[in-house]
Each structure stands twice: as structure tokens, then as C-alpha cells.
Amino acid sequence: MILTTAAWVSGLLLAAAAMMAIVRIARGPSILERVIALDVLLAIIMAALCIDMALNHHLNHVPFIAVACVVGFIGSVTVSRYVTDRRNS
Template identity: 55%
Template sequence: MTAVAYVVGGILTAAAALALYRAVRGPSILDRVLALDVVLAIVGAALVLNMVVNRHLDNLILLVTISLVGFIGSVTVARFVTDRK
């Protein structure tokens, strides 16, 4: 199980690095929002990994909250981008 945890952690780290690269490069603010949305999803994945490996369930509510925060964030930014013209 520990070996699997290291493999999954490695994959998630690589994924987060790629998403952060896109967030830094942009070019537009929408690209950054999208990339940060993916980073949030990866953070959620890491929380699940933590729960599975350490056999607890404390992060579940955090998981729900993360999905809602990501939603509100990207909708707000998209709205500003559309209205700014």
C-alpha cells in the first residue's frame, strides 16, 4: 500500500506541476482560472489519497468545500471577463 501511495503521489505531483506551468504561462486569465481549477481537483485527489492511506475520513467535508469554492471562483472570473469587453 505504501508503494502505491508513493506512485499516486508522484503522478499527482507531476500533474500539479503541469497545471501550474499553464497557470503561470497563461496567456489569458481564463487559462489561469482553468489551470487553477485543475490544481484544486488535484488537491482534492491528494486529500482522498491521504484519507485512504491513513485510514480516516476527516477530509470529506473539505472535499465538498473545495469543489464549491472552485465553482464560485471560476464563475465569478468568467462573469467579469465577459462583462468587461
């Protein structure tokens, strides 16, 4: 009962955070802010999957979460290096 209530509250908070991240992705103003918002959205999705795993007592999403962490990190570093190199040129 308590776990279910906590999951619903967490889900609502994650949904609100996801909407705010999507607004930031759409409005910008810079590419770096959009990339950060995409990373936040990816973290929100991973947190939602973790809540699902806790509620349903399984570990099916762990490979996706591990790959998403690596892809998110590499993507952020790549974009920030690209923007930094572009500003220095």
C-alpha cells in the same frame, strides 16, 4: 502493500500534474487559462487528500474537500462571467 504502491504512483503522477498546472498558472497567457489551471490544481490537492484518507483510513478531510469543490465552482463561474461581461462592453 499494493495500496501503498498505488498511492506512491498516484502521488508522483499528481505531483507532476501539479507542476504542469503551476507552469500554466505562471505563463498564462489569458486569465481564463489561469483560472482553469487553478481549478486543476485545486482538484489535484483534493485528490491528494483523498489518497491520504484512503491510506490512513480516516475521513478528516471530507469537509475541506466539499468546501473546496463549492469554492472552486463559484470562483470559476464568477471569473468567467466577469470576463464575458468585460468583453461585451
